[in-house]
Amino acid sequence: xxxxxxxxxxxxxxxxxxxxxxxxxxxxPIMEICGGQTHTLIRYGIDRLLEGAVTxxxxxxxxxxxxxxxxxxxxxxIARQEEVIFTTFGDMMRVPGTGGDLLSVKARGADVxxxxxxxxxxxxxxxxxxxxxxxxxxxxxxxxxxxxxxxxMAKKEDIRNFSVLVSHVLVxxxxxxxxxxxxxxxxxxxxxxxxxxxxxxxAYEELAERYQIPFVVAGFEPLDLxxxxxxxxxxxxxxRHEVQNQYTRSVCREGNPHAxxxxxxxxxxxxxxxxxxxxxxxxxxxxxxxxxxxxxxxKFQVDAxxxxxxxxxxxxxxxxxxxKPVDCPAFGQLCTPEHPLGAPMVSSEGACAAYYAFRRFQExxx
Amino acid sequence: MRFQCPIPIQEYDTVTLAHGGGGKLTQxxxxxxxxxxxxxxxxxxLHDGALxxxxxxxLAFSTDSFVVSPPFFPGGNIGxxxxxxxxxxxxxxxxxxxxxxxxxxxxxxxxxxxLWEILVTIRERxxxxxxxxxxxxxxxxxxxxxxxxxxxxxxxGIILDDVDIRPSRIRPGDRILLNGPxxxxxxxxxxxxxxxxxxxGLESDTANLWPLVQKLLEAGGRDVHALRDATRGGVAxxxxxxxxxxxxxxxxxxxxxxxxxxxxxxxxxxxxDPLFVANEGRFLAFxxxxxxxxxxxxxxxxxxxxxxxIIGEVVEDHPGVVRMETWLGGSRVVxxxxxEQLPRIC
Numbered sequence: 001x002x003x004x005x006x007x008x009x010x011x012x013x014x015x016x017x018x019x020x021x022x023x024x025x026x027x028x029p030i031m032e033i034c035g036g037q038t039h040t041l042i043r044y045g046i047d048r049l050l051e052g053a054v055t056x057x058x059x060x061x062x063x064x065x066x067x068x069x070x071x072x073x074x075x076x077x078i079a080r081q082e083e084v085i086f087t088t089f090g091d092m093m094r095v096p097g098t099g100g101d102l103l104s105v106k107a108r109g110a111d112v113x114x115x116x117x118x119x120x121x122x123x124x125x126x127x128x129x130x131x132x133x134x135x136x137x138x139x140x141x142x143x144x145x146x147x148x149x150x151x152x153m154a155k156k157e158d159i160r161n162f163s164v165l166v167s168h169v170l171v172x173x174x175x176x177x178x179x180x181x182x183x184x185x186x187x188x189x190x191x192x193x194x195x196x197x198x199x200x201x202x203a204y205e206e207l208a209e210r211y212q213i214p215f216v217v218a219g220f221e222p223l224d225l226x227x228x229x230x231x232x233x234x235x236x237x238x239x240r241h242e243v244q245n246q247y248t249r250s251v252c253r254e255g256n257p258h259a260x261x262x263x264x265x266x267x268x269x270x271x272x273x274x275x276x277x278x279x280x281x282x283x284x285x286x287x288x289x290x291x292x293x294x295x296x297x298x299k300f301q302v303d304a305x306x307x308x309x310x311x312x313x314x315x316x317x318x319x320x321x322x323x324k325p326v327d328c329p330a331f332g333q334l335c336t337p338e339h340p341l342g343a344p345m346v347s348s349e350g351a352c353a354a355y356y357a358f359r360r361f362q363e364x365x366x
Numbered sequence: 367m368r369f370q371c372p373i374p375i376q377e378y379d380t381v382t383l384a385h386g387g388g389g390k391l392t393q394x395x396x397x398x399x400x401x402x403x404x405x406x407x408x409x410x411x412l413h414d415g416a417l418x419x420x421x422x423x424x425l426a427f428s429t430d431s432f433v434v435s436p437p438f439f440p441g442g443n444i445g446x447x448x449x450x451x452x453x454x455x456x457x458x459x460x461x462x463x464x465x466x467x468x469x470x471x472x473x474x475x476x477x478x479x480x481l482w483e484i485l486v487t488i489r490e491r492x493x494x495x496x497x498x499x500x501x502x503x504x505x506x507x508x509x510x511x512x513x514x515x516x517x518x519x520x521x522x523g524i525i526l527d528d529v530d531i532r533p534s535r536i537r538p539g540d541r542i543l544l545n546g547p548x549x550x551x552x553x554x555x556x557x558x559x560x561x562x563x564x565x566x567g568l569e570s571d572t573a574n575l576w577p578l579v580q581k582l583l584e585a586g587g588r589d590v591h592a593l594r595d596a597t598r599g600g601v602a603x604x605x606x607x608x609x610x611x612x613x614x615x616x617x618x619x620x621x622x623x624x625x626x627x628x629x630x631x632x633x634x635x636x637x638x639d640p641l642f643v644a645n646e647g648r649f650l651a652f653x654x655x656x657x658x659x660x661x662x663x664x665x666x667x668x669x670x671x672x673x674x675x676i677i678g679e680v681v682e683d684h685p686g687v688v689r690m691e692t693w694l695g696g697s698r699v700v701x702x703x704x705x706e707q708l709p710r711i712c
Contacts, residue, residue: 001630010693045696116564116636222694358698 007221016226017049024053024233029185031178031321033171034140034192035062035350036220042354044222054229057185057321058354060174060274061192063139064091064347066319068273069309071167072097074302075136078165079110081300085128086112087121088136091347096340098307118150118164125154125162134296137164142194144168144285145259148266151287151294163296166286169272171195172203173283178320179211186321188232190225191217193247198263200255204243212241219247266291275343276315313342318351325355332356373482374398381476386506399478400502403485404468404492408500416500418465421524426461428452429520437484437515440554441569444517445487447646450572451597452521453495457576458593458649460531460583461523463495468502468519473512484515495574497521529583533611535591540680541658542616543651545578545671546571547624548601552643553632566632573647578670582651586661589654596648599703601677602641604650605688606702616688618678618700641700642707652680 032038038058041047047056060066076097079086086102093102093114106112111131115121118135125133137147147164154162171192178184191204196217204215214235218228228246235242245251263285272284287295297303312330317323325331325344335341337353344350376394384391401409408416430451437444453463468488472481492499550571557566575595583590592612596604601623609616625633625640633640647670653661658676665671688700 001627001634004630004634008693010695013694043698044692044694045698046694049694049696357701 004221007219007223009223013222013226016223016230017046020050020226020230020233021053023230023237025237027052027055028187028233028236029055029057030188030190030229030232031057031059031186032190032218032225033059033061033175034190034195034220035065035347036194037190037192037218037225038062038351039354040220040222040225042358045358046222046225050229054233058318058351059178059321060277060319061140061171062344062347062350063143063169064089064095065315065343065350066169066274066277067092067095067138067167067343068275068307069097070273070305070307071138071165072101073099073307074297074305075102075165076100076105077302077305078134078296078300079105079112081132083132084111084300085124085131085133086110086136087115087124087133088112089116089138090114092136092138094340095343095346118147119153122150122154122159122162125159129161131161132299133162134300135162135164136167138167140169140171140192140195141199141263142192142197144263144267145198145256148262151266151291152262154294155291160293163294163299164287165296166267168267168285169274170269170283170285172207173280174274175204175207177277177280177283179207179213181320183322186213188214188216188236190228190232191215191243193217193219193224193251196245196247196251196255198256198259200253200260201243201245201251202253208241208243214241215243217243217245217247217251219250274319275309276313276317276319278316315342315344315352318344325352328352373479374402376478379478381472381474381478381481381506383474383506383508386472386504392504395504399482399485400504403489404499404502406498406500408465408498409502416465416467418500418522421464423527424525426456426459426523426525427521428455428459428523429518430455432517432519433513434555435513436558437480439558439570441551442572443484443487444515445484446491446570446572448517448519449488449491449495449497450574450646452519453497454575454595454646454649456521456523457579458531458595459523459525460529460579460590460593461525462580463497463521463523463576465500465522466492466497466519467521468499468517470502470504471512471516472504472506473514474506474509476514481515491574495576526580526583528587529590530588531583531590531593533592533608536608536612536614536652536680537591537654538614538680538682539655540591540652541655541676542605542618542678542680543653543658543662543665544596544601544623544675544677545575545649545651545665546647546673547626547629548596548645548648549625549629549633549640549643551646552600553629553638553640555644556636556638557632564632564635566628568628568632571645571647573670575647575649575670578665578668579649581668582661582665585664586653586657589657590651590661591654592652594650596645596650598644600640600642600644601648601650602639602688602700603702605700608650608652609688610686612680613685615681615684615686616678617681618688618690620690621693622675622677624673624675638707642703655679
């Protein structure tokens with residue numbers, strides 16, 4: 001397939017693996033932030049091909065996994081209301097809340113529908129003027145422009161039966177929180193390619209300078225990640241700490257100005273709870289007051305729902321890269337994709353689910 | 367060839383509760399629509415059941431229900447699946463399909479025109495497959511208590527002489543043959559689902575597999591150890607089921623699994639793994655290694671097997687587990703899914 005197979009060339013991949021292994025003087029601890037990148041690394045077995053040269057730490061970049069329990073419970077409360085058509089991305093359907101997940105609420109009669117785009121949800125609102133259509137607007141900076149667009153269009157067309165439940169998180173404050181931890185072992189970052197497509201990478205230049213740590217903005221195909229890791233290992237071996245861009249076919253330094261302007265118009269920065277990690281200051285987005293009429297939390301008065309998270313799951317340590325999924329006593333025993341205790345087991349981008357799907361037999365020595 | 371007759375005139379243009387009430391309207395539905403369309407001597411008796419001659423030899427017996435939504439999709443409709451699904455299940459037992467039953471659960475308000483089109487499809491597919499629909503049933507449920515139309519077909523077939531097809535005959539060393547590119551049915555359905563619709567030329571691969579299976583069995587005989595159609599859950603689930611049932615391990619090569627370009631593109635965009643996407647015209651054959659190349663060549667002479675491949679083999683290691691060698695030289699487990707495959711967020 002054109003524009004895909006080029007980035008999965010086995011010969012080039014093997015050359016890059018050999019280069020990294022040759023270049024690396026020790027197993028550099030490198031974090032990939034984004035869940036999509038975690039998925040590729042594990043699916044193709046890249047982390048194992050690089051064992052000894054690079055130790056990959058899987059970061060908190062799965063939006064499904066870091067959405068706080070409280071938001072899930074609010075989503076469930078809204079979805080249960082009779083007039084509501086609750087729309088969501090597919091992998092939010094099975095994220096466990098306090099009293100079940102969206103799939104089980106659907107089974108009990110709620111109208112929960114999977115969509116691919118918030119604009120499809122907006123279409124549903126146009127088609128069903130007698131119903132309330134709510135979209136679960138989760139994600140990092142990547143999904144923010146499309147979510148902003150849906151709200152902006154709803155306002156422009158005065159579509160009043162549409163609203164969004166916002167749970168948006170931002171990458172740079174999370175990196176800051178990780179680097180402020182004195183115990184952190186991270187020595188380099190693969191920066192998330194699609195977040196940077198929207199936002200550019202100037203924010204990472206500040207972080208690189210402040211923490212003296214290298215970044216490479218990389219794509220999502222195996223060759224993207226291998227090349228990105230090679231660039232990081234080069235920097236680490238030479239003692240540099242720059243921001244480099246491997247993903248030039250998609251990312252430029254300033255990002256996408258139109259998308260950024262739209263996000264800025266609709267959203268403002270707010271403190272945010274990350275599931276398993278806690279509150280990180282100025283790490284999320286919420287609707288601006290001028291868009292309050294499209295805020296599902298206000299419309300359905302669910303802001304009173306507050307939840308503390310269970311301590312059985314070590315999602316926090318996993319999302320911060322302090323532990324691997326297999327270090328968790330519940331992994332594969334109490335916690336499986338059928339009965340997830342925590343969110344990283346739910347989304348295919350979650351570190352635990354990726355380990356469970358592709359890795360547990362090898363880890364067990366079978 | 368298409369069955370061209372117009373729909374026989376009915377007083378209503380949609381299904382009503384009275385059509386399932388057992389009275390005159392039920393009778394009219396059966397006499398005017400079902401019986402003449404699916405006509406054969408067994409059905410025409412309009413008896414409570416079909417009185418069938420007992421064929422000699424061993425029988426295969428299989429049942430399947432069809433709830434596809436929407437019932438009309440690119441490349442076919444629920445009627446295609448209802449015939450092919452059960453005929454293929456019989457074929458996977460090594461049996462020539464002979465008779466089908468047909469049960470319908472109709473939702474009040476379902477359009478008779480659509481019912482007619484589905485019936486005509488069933489007739490055409492049954493004729494092609496050489497099976498007769500010999501008995502049936504119709505129920506109507508209130509509006510909102512069904513999804514338009516649900517079908518069930520149960521089939522009887524006669525097992526060919528000198529074949530023995532079952533999972534426990536799978537042996538380490540067996541080669542695994544796949545008759546063509548995967549994931550077409552599931553992606554065709556997904557392409558028209560509300561909320562997910564995308565423009566594509568994808569069509570369901572729904573097909574009667576018996577003619578190809580017959581060819582394979584007549585040549586391969588007892589060297590064909592097991593067959594499995596890769597329907598719901600796709601090739602990955604079928605392989606896992608057989609690995610578990612036979613207590614052997616399975617190794618497949620990623621590079622050898624055929625996926626059409628447009629299907630692969632749709633899967634890439636939606637974040638789905640084609641290995642887990644449903645097929646309605648694809649099956650796996652586990653055959654003795656020394657016959658594999660010959661049987662592969664034979665499959666390729668048939669239109670339904672023209673793109674057949676050997677995708678892997680059976681091993682003694684890791685019993686019950688399917689392992690895939692990736693093109694990168696890595697290796698990973700191909701597990702069963704917990705539920706439906708959920709599209710990824712970004």
